[in-house]
Amino acid sequence: MKMCSAIMGASLCALMGAMAAPAHAEGELYFYNWSNYFPQELFDKFEKETGIKVTLDVYDSNETMLAKLQAGASGYDIVVASDYMVDVMIKEKLATEFDAKSLENFKNVAKPHDTMKYDPDRKYSVTYLWGTTGFTYDSDVVGEKLEDSWKEFFEPREELRGKIGALNDEVEMYAAAAYYAGVDKCTEDPKEAQKILDILLKQKPYVAVYSSEGTIDRMAAKEVAMHMQWNGASHRTRESLPSAVFVYPKEGLSFWSDHFVIPSGAPHLDNAKTFINWMMQPENAAAASNYAGYMNGIKGSDAFLDDALKADPAVNMPEEYADRLVPGKNCSAKGRDLRNRVWTKLKS
Template sequence: MKKLVVALVTLGLVIAGLLVWNHQLMAKQSAGATGSKTLVIYNWGDYIDPSLIKKFEKQTGYKVDYETFDSNEAMLTKIQQGGTRYDLVVPSEYTVQRMQKEHLLRKLDHRQLPNLKYLAPRFLNQSFDPGNQYSVPYFWGTLGIVYNDKLVAHPLKHWEQLWDPQYRNQVMVYDSARDMMAIALITQGHSVNTTNYGELQAAERKLQGLSQNTRAVVADEMKMYLKQDEAAIGIAYSGDAAEMMDVNPHLHYVVPTEGSNIWFDNFVIPKSAKNLKGAYAFMNFMLEPKNAAQNADYVGYATPNQAARKYLPKAVTHNQAFYPDAQTMKHLEVYRDLPKKVNQEYNDLFLEFKMFVK
């Protein structure tokens, strides 16, 4: 009987020891995932030169854990749910504003960002983040028109030309309520951030008139159609346009001078971040002019880094489609974070337009 008791006690001690060992092992693994030498970045897909990540790791000794998202909304939902381990995230301007309102971001210590000096002043202190208290510009771009000179007789310059009857069934419309409503609002002289429901209704009626010219309402697949000469005209972001033009020399990109959207994607540090030192190190690394230029060359979007421009081809930096002149810039608007009710109105009205497209 005593032997049985001793055996049971011994077995209990062994099991207890195994449980402690397993707990310690899991703790070590968890620490390894979020420890001081691991930097967790959450960014858009294919939105950084992979060789720069390797260069950063080699220079600093950090290990980068890189994850991607495909929309601001998907990223925001994940952050809102909590439990994430991201040290750096790259939201667009209106999402920065929303994250700030919801107290999801850390205030930045500019003393740890000496390379902010390389950014052009005109890209700082934007309305969505006065004083850049929470965000550092990463890339910027515009919304415009891509057209094929083999299929379009005359260069396009204005949004209103999209409604021309000669382009029946030739316009690829981007599947974005905010962008398409913005185009209709601009043609009617209204702000892309209007909350006036009457103006929104009028914009939707304007879009209905575009339905006859609309070939399809698409997202990323638009690039395939335009690259392969399967559509004459498309509405696109500047970086996507650059990618298409690299493949098809008959494509051209224009930002209508009467106005458009100018957008910014930005580095921010979530409140849940663990590796603050690494986050600041990475932002400073990406702000180094040569690194910023290399990244802009890879991604195809415009860099806000003034010092980086001297390392880019003049054919790029002097191209007003991608680096618009001061006069055009005056008419570009940044999207603001709108109330949920108004966002729903934009979405509902755009859905009504899509129902008219055959």
């Protein structure tokens, strides 16, 4: 620990170390994931079938998770990382090579999820769930069908002032504004980044909250009338708010996938591999989809999916919207710096 030094004393340093990391037992698994993104019932089932107890810790963004790992956090056996973050973790040697294709149930992985851009041989990762990022509006409040455009979100009508919910997510918000501006979301041009900032600043007076957590409850309680959401969250919103409508903006929307990754130094490597292999069983993958509202990449899981999930266009995307999907992209250092500067100015 960088905080420990000779002047602090060995006993104090030892105490701090004990407080910083959880105690481990052979039959345990430490899982680091987005909040509200995995059903407790599935953890219980895994423990019953394997004897391995799962302890969950949560984060609110890929960047939060990365920062914790970069700072030297140890003790996690599995983290859930989005596509571009898998690339970062591999390059920074924060991921453990475990050869996912060697696991027994990898045979259940459907194309194109048997490979990915940043891990083509699947040495470091397995797809958990995948989806899109658009926005949801309450048609009862708005009173009419809105245009399939980011304009409705970034330049909302006056009656929606203070009733817009935005994700507290630098990558998602910047990308959406870039689609609306018609520029590359990984632009290295300061002038184009300024266009993105102008869009975000113009929207800001209409935004009630920047938060990636509680989007479902916020919409259901009608605290906001519109919210940037992942499509699975929109599906779950609709369960309690039938008037919720998910929008696939014509300018483009992010298509993403989240993946199980074993971080470097995982204390229970075999347990992590057991869990990932177990999650590639169709019934278990479907249980995760039914809870989170996102599709998985496992063959045969559709037999266990809820009918409501299969019938919701927010999840089962209409074919005509396929060309609107924009895949994840790991931007250059210059592009990431511009994005961060824009986000910092927006939130200041």
